[in-house]
Amino acid sequence: MKYAHHFLDGGPCGLPAGKIVCVGRNYAAHARELGNEVPEAPILFLKPSTAMVPLAEVFSIPAGRGECHHETEITLLVGKRLHHAGEAECHAGIAGIGLGLDLTLRDLQNELKKKGHPWEVAKAFDGAAPLSGFLRPDGFVLDDIHFSLGVNGEPRQRGHSADMITPILPLLAYISRIFTLEPGDVVMTGTPEGVAALRTGDVLMLEMEGLRVETAVA
Ligand code: ZN
Secondary structure, three states, X not given: OOOOOOEOOOOOOOOOOOOEEEEEOOEHHHHHHOOOOOOOOOEEEEEOHHHEEEOOXXXXXXXXXXXXXXXXXXXXXEOOOEOOOOHHHHHHOEEEEEEEEXXXXXXXXXXXXXXXXXXXXXXXXXXXXXXXXEEOOOOOOOOOOEEEEEEOOEEEEEEEHHHEOOOHHHHHHHHHOOOOEOOOOEEEXXXXXXXXXXXXXXXXXXXXXXXXXXXXXX
């Protein structure tokens, strides 16, 4: 499905779909549920623009490749180039805030981790990043964003940005020292606990203040 960034208020966007920078284990309770140590520095990985699909339309998960987990995450749309940027510059560089799923082929990821191989095929495949439209960042208190995922009417994941190990602005500043962020890039800020396998036909509800997306696994 063709993906383009858009704002939920219908205003013009015009930012190209760039890369996605993701952070692993940014919530301590999630690191523990997968039996991982809480990292000292953010664990970063990338997804290409071809991973982006619209969350609000039904999306598919790869067949025959083991469990595909949902990871519900706050997403940040980058509006300005950020290279070795300070926190104030990073704040000014956030063009939009939304929600997304960092889809993860968990069985495959576990196998790759065991062998010491890179994760990409488990995390960066086509369609691995269903993204919502974006809200304007003004009015958001970045360290006080609540969000949740329900699956088939049952609560599954509940997150609060105050629980991030590396909060949004220090995270952006850190990323900008390793991967220059460009207009149209997206940062996925990590998932809280409650990740689990998705199945065909699941109905998902993702919510954040000012945003509510119902979608389904095709
Ligand atoms: Zn994730």
